[in-house]
Amino acid sequence: MTxxxxxxxxxxxxxxxxxxxxxxxxGALSTLCAGCGxxxxxxxxIQSCFEMAVEPHKVAKLSGIGxxxxxxxxxxxxxxxxxxxxxxMPSVATGAYMANRDxxxxxxxxxxxxxxIGMGQFVHAIRRNLNITYIIMNNGCYGLTKGQDSATADFGxxxxxxxxxxxxxxxxxxxxxxxxxxxxxxxxxxxxxxxxPLIKAAMSHPGFALIDVVSPCVTFNNNxxxxxxxxxxxxxxxxxxxxxxxxxxNEITTEYAEGDTVEVALHDGSTIHLNKLSPDFDPxxxxxxxxxxxxxxxxxxxxxGLIYIDxxxxxxxxxxxxxxxxxxxxxKDKLCPGSSALDKINAGLR
Amino acid sequence: MNPTDIQNPEYFHKVVxxxxxCPAHTPVPEYIRLIAxxxxxxxxxxxxxxxxxxxxxxxxxxxxxxxxCRRGRVEEQPVAICRLKRVAADYKGDVQTMMPQGPFKPxxxxxxxxxxxxxxxxxxxxxxxxxxxxxxxxxxPAGGGMMRSQIPSFRLPESVLDEEVGYVLNLGIHTQxxxxxxxxxxxxxxxxxxxxVGTGAPRGRDLNDLPxxxxxxxxxxxxxxxxxxxxxxHLDKIGRKxxxxxxxxxxxxxxxxxxxxxxTDVKVVVRSPKSEMKxxxxxxxxxxxxxxxxxxxxxxxxxxxxxxKLVAMTFEKVKAVYGEDGKRSLVPTGEPEVRFECDDxxxxxxxxxxxxxxxxxxxLEFDRWELPRLNKDTLQSTLPHVFFGGDAALGPxxxxxxxxxxxxxxxxxxxxxxxxxxxxxxxxxMTNLIHQKMGxxxxxxxxTVANDKRFKVPHADKSQALNDRLLEVxxxxxPATAYKEAERCLNCDVQTVFTTSRCIECDACVDxxxxxxxxxxxxxxxxxxxxxxxxxxxxxxxxxYVSTDLPTKRVMIKDENVCLHCGLCAERCPTSAxxxxxxxxxxxxxxxMQYTR
Numbered sequence: 048m049t050x051x052x053x054x055x056x057x058x059x060x061x062x063x064x065x066x067x068x069x070x071x072x073x074g075a076l077s078t079l080c081a082g083c084g085x086x087x088x089x090x091x092x093i094q095s096c097f098e099m100a101v102e103p104h105k106v107a108k109l110s111g112i113g114x115x116x117x118x119x120x121x122x123x124x125x126x127x128x129x130x131x132x133x134x135x136m137p138s139v140a141t142g143a144y145m146a147n148r149d150x151x152x153x154x155x156x157x158x159x160x161x162x163x164i165g166m167g168q169f170v171h172a173i174r175r176n177l178n179i180t181y182i183i184m185n186n187g188c189y190g191l192t193k194g195q196d197s198a199t200a201d202f203g204x205x206x207x208x209x210x211x212x213x214x215x216x217x218x219x220x221x222x223x224x225x226x227x228x229x230x231x232x233x234x235x236x237x238x239x240x241x242x243x244p245l246i247k248a249a250m251s252h253p254g255f256a257l258i259d260v261v262s263p264c265v266t267f268n269n270n271x272x273x274x275x276x277x278x279x280x281x282x283x284x285x286x287x288x289x290x291x292x293x294x295x296x297n298e299i300t301t302e303y304a305e306g307d308t309v310e311v312a313l314h315d316g317s318t319i320h321l322n323k324l325s326p327d328f329d330p331x332x333x334x335x336x337x338x339x340x341x342x343x344x345x346x347x348x349x350x351x352g353l354i355y356i357d358x359x360x361x362x363x364x365x366x367x368x369x370x371x372x373x374x375x376x377x378x379k380d381k382l383c384p385g386s387s388a389l390d391k392i393n394a395g396l397r
Numbered sequence: 398m399n400p401t402d403i404q405n406p407e408y409f410h411k412v413v414x415x416x417x418x419c420p421a422h423t424p425v426p427e428y429i430r431l432i433a434x435x436x437x438x439x440x441x442x443x444x445x446x447x448x449x450x451x452x453x454x455x456x457x458x459x460x461x462x463x464x465x466c467r468r469g470r471v472e473e474q475p476v477a478i479c480r481l482k483r484v485a486a487d488y489k490g491d492v493q494t495m496m497p498q499g500p501f502k503p504x505x506x507x508x509x510x511x512x513x514x515x516x517x518x519x520x521x522x523x524x525x526x527x528x529x530x531x532x533x534x535x536x537x538p539a540g541g542g543m544m545r546s547q548i549p550s551f552r553l554p555e556s557v558l559d560e561e562v563g564y565v566l567n568l569g570i571h572t573q574x575x576x577x578x579x580x581x582x583x584x585x586x587x588x589x590x591x592x593x594v595g596t597g598a599p600r601g602r603d604l605n606d607l608p609x610x611x612x613x614x615x616x617x618x619x620x621x622x623x624x625x626x627x628x629x630x631h632l633d634k635i636g637r638k639x640x641x642x643x644x645x646x647x648x649x650x651x652x653x654x655x656x657x658x659x660x661t662d663v664k665v666v667v668r669s670p671k672s673e674m675k676x677x678x679x680x681x682x683x684x685x686x687x688x689x690x691x692x693x694x695x696x697x698x699x700x701x702x703x704x705x706k707l708v709a710m711t712f713e714k715v716k717a718v719y720g721e722d723g724k725r726s727l728v729p730t731g732e733p734e735v736r737f738e739c740d741d742x743x744x745x746x747x748x749x750x751x752x753x754x755x756x757x758x759x760x761l762e763f764d765r766w767e768l769p770r771l772n773k774d775t776l777q778s779t780l781p782h783v784f785f786g787g788d789a790a791l792g793p794x795x796x797x798x799x800x801x802x803x804x805x806x807x808x809x810x811x812x813x814x815x816x817x818x819x820x821x822x823x824x825x826x827m828t829n830l831i832h833q834k835m836g837x838x839x840x841x842x843x844x845t846v847a848n849d850k851r852f853k854v855p856h857a858d859k860s861q862a863l864n865d866r867l868l869e870v871x872x873x874x875x876p877a878t879a880y881k882e883a884e885r886c887l888n889c890d891v892q893t894v895f896t897t898s899r900c901i902e903c904d905a906c907v908d909x910x911x912x913x914x915x916x917x918x919x920x921x922x923x924x925x926x927x928x929x930x931x932x933x934x935x936x937x938x939x940x941x942y943v944s945t946d947l948p949t950k951r952v953m954i955k956d957e958n959v960c961l962h963c964g965l966c967a968e969r970c971p972t973s974a975x976x977x978x979x980x981x982x983x984x985x986x987x988x989x990m991q992y993t994r
Contacts, residue, residue: 050838051845052909052911052963052965053845053846053848053911053961053963053965054846054848054911055471055472055846055848055911055912055959055961056911056912056913057912057913057914057932057933057959058470058471058959059932059933059935060913060932061932061933069913076909077909077969080971081837081905081968081969081970081971082901082903082905082969082970082971082972083903083905084903086904086905086908086909086969087903087904087905087908089908090904090907090908236903236904237902237903237904239904263903265901265903265971266971269901269971277901277902277903278901278948281902281948281949
């Protein structure tokens with residue numbers, strides 16, 4: 048019986064800049080169903096953090112409730128974690144982020160957690176532009192309660208019990224664009240070549256970075272007629288372009304063909320290379336992104352890749368003009384400067 | 398790359414590294430699992446079928462399986478395969494009843510075996526149950542050949558040898574011990590349908606050209622003769638100061654025997670660097686443990702005698718220099734000669750074949766090294782009904798190779814006497830691939846990978862051992878330790894079998910694989926593919942398992958190198974595209990005989 052992963056790893060496993068192997072970024076053995084897309088997303092997060100040489104103790108992983116929200120147990124065992132109330136992860140993330148701006152935040156949520164019970168929280172986290180990588184593991188159903196249609200299930204998609212969905216889906220990317228999100232991407236759990244660079248770019252982006260990942264539920268929503276199955280997604284996937292992420296520290300070694308490549312420079316010196324597949328698309332233009340998204344939907348395609356990025360993004364701490372030093376590290380004297388300071392402020396208002 | 402043909406019996410055989418490396422291809426993981434299940438008799442019988450002398454080999458085997466063991470590629474030490482084999486022999490029940498029971502219906506054919514060592518006894522074991530009348534000739538008073546004359550009792554107790562030789566002889570073998578065959582012509586005239594020669598490599602090399610060799614006389618002995626004389630109790634003491642020349646296992650046996658016969662200052666002197674000594678590392682370790690120093694890079698120059706008696710030897714110091722072609726030469730360092738005082742010298746610098754008893758006009762051809770000209774696959778000589786095996790066939794190797802050659806020769810003899818083509822009608826190996834799944838997390842084998850380091854075999858007290866040449870030094874594992882050591886086995890015979898048509902490319906196997914063996918990518922040439930895998934695949938001797946094309950036009954590629962056979966890929970596979978299937982591979986024995994059920 049195997050409930051424990053063997054301790055041995057490949058003897059020549061590569062090490063990253065910090066001298067860690069990938070093993071250092073792994074978590075506990077997954078208890079999700081065999082073949083769950085979420086495990087692949089966890090794998091992509093592990094690989095991204097390994098390649099980015101992230102220091103695990105400087106990461107906070109937060110989640111709500113659901114299959115997706117179990118996954119933080121399965122990656123980054125050496126990082127901080129918070130498994131919050133259903134749909135309330137954005138509030139907890141906001142609080143944590145306000146208290147300590149030095150951590151890197153990874154929020155993991157599902158279509159139920161973000162598009163139904165947590166919708167109110169989700170939209171305000173976007174509006175406030177928290178500096179967080181927000182990954183939705185989107186399988187179009189409530190896997191934890193036996194596969195009822197979720198709010199992101201497409202109109203007409205047939206679930207495992209054979210009935211077609213009568214409601215239209217909420218498009219999380221379209222919603223995020225509408226709300227002014229500064230980084231919007233969509234990907235597929237079965238395409239790590241695309242997903243890993245997107246996660247790396249999202250982690251470098253100063254602001255709310257949404258990645259809506261189609262992550263099939265093998266148990267309840269991988270049947271013929273489902274629009275979130277492995278087969279359907281593979282058949283209908285259309286990418287905005289091949290994505291590559293070049294961190295600030297690395298030299299650019301890949302050759303990019305001229306003309307159809309957009310280079311998006313991030314504030315930390317990193318670069319996203321988008322080898323575009325359609326010439327009229329500009330990932331830095333919100334109108335272009337919205338129309339591209341609508342067109343794909345009309346044509347029945349699942350648009351993946353980097354959809355929109357605002358390189359001028361200003362996160363919540365910038366907007367609030369908070370101290371550079373994280374609030375949780377400020378002493379009581381700084382946080383509660385006393386009545387004389389209050390008097391000064393009051394005097395300024397007179 | 399072309400898709401891997403897993404129907405080819407050799408593909409999965411190669412994945413079972415230990416079994417593949419074993420000359421007799423003993424199904425190692427199969428018997429290790431039986432040991433873990435405390436089914437020692439069955440474990441013994443699997444060995445007995447394959448290598449005939451489990452108790453002997455469990456103590457003395459050269460263990461080609463252990464350097465091959467996959468465990469040695471993921472951590473420091475391989476599984477103690479050899480010593481687990483001994484566990485099966487030590488704790489077995491009545492195995493005699495599980496062996497073929499004579500008398501066997503005679504088939505009317507007579508086979509003579511010349512020499513009573515492991516190769517001959519293997520032929521006897523394989524042919525007797527088929528009804529052959531077997532006549533075995535040996536110059537020694539009992540069977541076993543070099544296992545009896547050259548392996549000291551402190552490594553192999555006589556009782557163990559007697560028992561296992563007895564199992565074979567009890568199959569109705571006609572033995573003629575104390576009978577030195579001095580003429581093959583004579584045997585050819587005795588009307589045997591086939592003759593098997595397993596006379597070993599009986600001649601130990603001497604250093605006749607060295608000055609003082611003749612004067613030193615009886616105080617200089619040939620290693621294997623010394624060991625035989627001790628084994629047959631013709632010799633029970635030696636001088637206080639003993640030099641042993643040579644760096645092989647015979648040298649190690651000589652020096653340790655000398656320590657037990659009164660040698661208090663025993664030195665081993667080797668021409669080459671220590672790192673190139675032929676002796677097995679564990680034998681060197683045991684010699685060092687018995688306070689026997691090893692001097693490397695010393696080339697013997699002369700025997701020094703005073704008043705007709707050996708008093709010392711002189712040596713020239715050299716260093717190993719490697720030419721551009723990698724060839725080694727030993728170049729004198731120019732340092733002054735080294736002199737070691739000694740009362741006795743044992744020469745163990747190699748042994749060779751000798752066939753003074755085979756007339757050269759019988760039609761049996763010899764090559765220029767005076768070895769019989771043989772077909773290496775059938776071990777048939779140019780005299781069609783004469784076959785060779787063991788050290789006598791292709792030069793000195795080891796017991797397990799002799800056994801393997803015994804099986805080969807037995808198959809040949811059987812085919813030959815059945816009137817079949819000895820080369821082209823050889824039986825195929827018996828193979829079997831059995832599904833292991835019992836439930837979501839349940840397999841018919843213990844798939845959990847134990848993290849334990851290799852367990853040490855306890856040894857007898859040193860001072861006691863040095864005072865009694867019959868006292869076995871290694872004590873063997875107790876059952877509890879044997880269980881833990883057996884659990885270190887990775888079950889490499891439980892194969893990861895991939896069915897392309899079932900795969901939905903969900904990546905679950907890629908994500909879970911602890912050693913990153915699995916990759917889904919576009920197909921290509923092997924050199925190119927090896928650079929594109931999830932983890933470095935630089936061990937070229939290990940195959941890549943390549944699937945047929947998947948719906949996305951990619952292929953599944955699995956590097957067999959460090960797969961732990963933990964079954965996680967199959968457990969995490971939603972469609973059973975991966976399955977764990979136990980692969981049993983048994984080399985064919987003469988007459989397609991099945992010894993175990």
